[in-house]
Amino acid sequence: MNRIFRRFVVLVLLAITLASGVIYLTFRLLFGDPLEGIARRQSAGQIFLLEQYIDQAPADEWLPRLNRVREVSHTTLELQPLPAVLASLPLDRREALRRGEVVMDVADKAFYRRVDTSGMRYIGSEQDVIHVRRLPIDIGEALQMEAIRLVVIALFLLVPIGWWTRGHWRGLQALSKVADDFGQGDLAARARVDQSASIAPLAARINDMAERIGALLESRKHLLHSVSHELRTPIARLEFGLELLGERHADEDPALQRRVEAMQADVGELKALVNELLELTRIDAVQSMPQQAFALAPLLRGCALPPSAFDFSTTIADDLGEVCGDKRLLERAVNNLLGNAAKYARSRVTLHATRHTREMQLNIVIEDDGPGIPPEARTQVFEPFYRLSREQDHAAGGYGLGLAIAAQAVRLHGGVISIDTSPLGGARFTIHIPLNRC
Incomplete structure (x- = not known):
């Protein structure tokens, strides 16, 4: 106001x-x-x-x-x-x-x-x-008298303007709060504005838009959840059938055995995709989570890349303290980012964690020396199934769900993930988590 x-x-x-x-x-x-x-x-x-x-x-x-x-x-x-x-x-x-x-x-x-x-x-x-x-x-x-006359006129103009502005500002604050709540996942958030207010038509249109967006998002969640569940049964049947087929004809036809093994690998990828979809829909459906305190430093030290040719180094401060939230979800987010870095890194991946008391937040930084992410795509990569149209991305495989799951898990902890260019030459992902007490 x-x-x-x-x-x-x-x-x-x-x-x-x-x-x-x-x-x-x-x-x-x-x-x-x-x-x-x-x-x-x-x-x-x-x-x-x-x-x-x-x-x-x-x-x-x-x-x-x-x-x-x-x-x-x-x-x-x-x-x-x-x-x-x-x-x-x-x-x-x-x-x-x-x-x-x-x-x-x-x-x-x-x-x-x-x-x-x-x-x-x-x-x-x-x-x-x-x-x-x-x-x-x-x-x-005479000029003072004229100035006083103008001041009196200004006051008589500003008093009703101030009264009108107060009501108008309250309405705008209500709309802003609805936008913030809706953006944070509260699909039931609606603007409640008096019908006589000047912004009542705008509030009605925002509410209509929220209804339509909420319905679309709910339909999408239900669709993903239903499809994922429905796919698990035929996938299990395929796994069982391929297992029997491999056992019966393993010694008779080696070529058939190789085909069965390739099909089993494909079924395994399909099963992993379904599991990722279920995990994403489960996290999307969570509005709040149990607030449990857990030490961050041991969690990060437990996150490591599998044995490979990469040079993986960590720098974890001793004063990180505790974080309130879901330990499994935050661990999943860090591991997803590490796995993404390992896909694109040439030879080096690093993990740094620091505590910024003045800014009241924890920063977890994961860097690699790969090709990096273009600035115009740094927001889109957190969308489900989004993949860059580069040769390295197609060669790396994956389903485009890992970063989406990581972003949602960090969001549930009140934090955000930012992307910029690493001094190593690749991408730098930074998880910003506020210092909240349980």
């Missing part, structure tokens, strides 16, 4: 400031400078004294009356030659002074006016100008 309201405040203040500038320029163009009008009103007493007292004196009394006003007035009245005054005035004011009008000088708190235009006051009076200075002009006060 604060962010939206602050933006509204800035926009309203900018709009009022811009409107004030446009109004000032418009009034100045159509009716003259508004500041000059304020100064003229504040100097109305001195102008009235000049026009109604001094100018009303007979010709021979005009100068004595001017002197008497000088003695009692707080202002300064001087006579200056017309050419000098005209030279000091802007071009747009000179003609008004020639006509005998009062010309204001707001900056100097003064005004000019010719004594007369006919020389009737005294000899040469048409060439003299009365310069009245030290007038009681206070433009600052």
Whole structure:
């Protein structure tokens, strides 16, 4: 709410400031400078004294009356030659002074006016100008009053805007929470917004979208689960039949035996695929898991690659402490990532684990010196059955489920897996797990 309201405040203040500038320029163009009008009103007493007292004196009394006003007035009245005054005035004011009008000088708190235009006051009076200075002009006060007026207007605008923003922000927070909960796997999350709210139509559409997505995801889960279960029975029959066939004809036909063994390998791959599917659907269906504390360092030390030509090294800190969650699931995630690294590594795989107390998380880093993963595919590789269209990926085998299972297992522990480029040249998978207490 604060962010939206602050933006509204800035926009309203900018709009009022811009409107004030446009109004000032418009009034100045159509009716003259508004500041000059304020100064003229504040100097109305001195102008009235000049026009109604001094100018009303007979010709021979005009100068004595001017002197008497000088003695009692707080202002300064001087006579200056017309050419000098005209030279000091802007071009747009000179003609008004020639006509005998009062010309204001707001900056100097003064005004000019010719004594007369006919020389009737005294000899040469048409060439003299009365310069009245030290007038009681206070433009600052007028500007303060205008500023207060604008502030009052802004407050009366911002109060209803703030009230509207508060309700609008609450609705947006509700939608944001629904999006977060839905993204974390809570398919029952829905936005509950008052029907009179401005975002009610948007909330209804989000709820409809959530219903459709939830239905599709549930259908997908049920389909995978059902297909996986249904496949186990014919796979078991195939295994049994191939076993009998191999036992009966092993000595009669070696070629047949080789074919049976190849078929048994294929059935074994199909069985492994079904087991992976069942594991994935089981993890997908889990919204929460029993929170049990277990030591992380022994778990990681127990994770190792099978004997091979790879150089496998580990660096596990002693202060990792305990993690809350499911030990078997987290072990499965680490082993899946190690197995993935072993598929693509040329000669080296490493595992590092550190504890970052300031960031309140544990980092488990698995690296290899293989071909790596392109940046554009680093999100997609966690999707089930996704495989890169590279020769190394087809040669490595697999079903595209290992990384999906690892990502889901880490998610259940409140963590995430990130991918970047390893200094070894291949891919670097980093498991970030928050330090939570059971």
